[in-house]
Amino acid sequence: MxxxxxxxxxxxxxxxxxxxxxxxxxxxxxxxxxxxxxxxxxxxxxxxxxxxxxxxxxxxxxxxxxxxxxxxxxxxxxxxxxxxxxxxxxxxxxxxxxxxxxxxxxxxxxxxxxxxxxxxxxxxVNMQTAYAAGRYQRMMENIDARPYWQYSAVGDERTRPAHLGLNGRIYRYDDPFWTTFYPPNGFNCRCTVIALDERNLKRKGIESVGSSDGLLQQVKRAKDKQGNQEETVGFTLADGRVLVTDKGFDYNVGRLTYKPNLDLYPEKLAYQFAKAEMSGAEFKLKFAQVGQQIVQFKQDLGGEGKLSAEQMVAVRDNLTMNFKFAAGRLSEGTQRLIDSKTATVWLSDDTLIKQFNSREGQDFGVEMYADLPVVVFQPDHILQTKEHTDRFIFIKDGLAVVFKRLNIEKEIFLLSFRKISKKELRKLMEKENVLR
Structure with a gap:
């Protein structure tokens, strides 16, 4: 061995x-x-x-x-x-x-x-997933040079048909395909991902890389022995077949541990990265999935409107996958103003779940999140709450971002992102400590 x-x-x-x-x-x-x-x-x-x-x-x-x-x-x-x-x-x-x-x-x-x-x-299984997570980290660190990823199955007699059906697929690193189908996709899965650059594509005779949009769909697995039927994401082939991962493998294990440290990059470059993150296909897919799952959860409960605190605990326990998105980067001037040693602002999927419930009935779609990095990087107003001195409110163009600075972990997590009226802005500036 x-x-x-x-x-x-x-x-x-x-x-x-x-x-x-x-x-x-x-x-x-x-x-x-x-x-x-x-x-x-x-x-x-x-x-x-x-x-x-x-x-x-x-x-x-x-x-x-x-x-x-x-x-x-x-x-x-x-x-x-x-x-x-x-x-x-x-x-x-x-x-x-x-x-x-x-x-x-x-x-x-x-x-x-x-x-x-x-x-x-x-x-x-654990060595396999640990290796996959490490490889994902290294490939993400090299996306400027090799932004295209190719799914690679072994292709021998032990390769599962579903995995073989994905072999050779090439998508950008931020395509939603990788949110579900980044290997391993089952027990003892031997599939891997190969990072490619423009020159590699030309050698393969590929002029442009397509998108998985329209090929991914929500499907239901076969019922288990208890009659439960789990929803997952399937990939549709040209012949109409829909491929799914093994149960419990329909998530990107590398994404669970990946942390793009925007503090290490020039602030303007990091700002552009955050804008790409918040308007990217992967975030949009996660946003849509969370929204669909919350709607389904409410239907199962037979209710409408906002969920109770107890119901939200159940929803968060069932939906949270520990995903984090780099939602913004503080400018160096803002860091000094709020006395923060770190600049990256994180948006967790747990916060996203809570936001869906708190904004019930409001017109606040995924497209609004494209403006989130702008508010973080270039706020017109910065307030520090008097009740919690580790919490700050950034306001720009009718949008407000509330985040919490975790001194122990040295991280900044977004708590809320919403619209704000001029009247509410005036009240907040009277109530809280105004830093800018």
């Missing part, structure tokens, strides 16, 4: 960071919250609710990735650690006389985990 470093190349720091993130999440949230959240599919192990065991597995995966351990070495050391903690309670010789026959359970709860054979799937 080759070592991880031999399979994935040199140690990918982003991949290690991805595994570390999952281990930390598993350690700091309670079980109820974890299983209610859509993010659980990225932080839990199937049929295993022991957060302590989950955390240990992800810690060991992080170490294995960093140290280049083989699968067999990783499994042997992990099972030894399980034995030390009393999580090995017997041996089933019918399964194996060796390590794979050992039976694992949480001594605190009695929860039966199975045998180490399951670790093979856990190992491969």
């Amino acid at each position: 080759p070592k991880i470093s031999g399979v994935f190349g040199l140690e990918p720091e982003q991949a290690v960071a991805f595994l570390r993130q999952k281990k930390m999440l598993a350690g700091k949230v309670d079980k109820k919250q974890l299983y209610q959240s859509a993010l659980a599919r990225a932080t839990t192990i199937s049929q295993m609710s022991s957060l302590e065991m989950t955390k240990d597995i992800y810690q060991s995966l992080e170490d294995a990735m960093r140290e280049g351990k083989s699968f067999q070495q990783w499994k042997k050391e992990l099972v030894s650690e399980f034995e030390r903690k009393g999580w090995v309670y017997g041996h089933d010789k019918k399964i194996s006389r060796g390590i794979d026959g050992k039976l694992l359970a949480d001594p605190k709860t009695g929860e039966h985990f199975g045998t180490p054979r399951r670790l093979n799937t856990i190992y491969r």
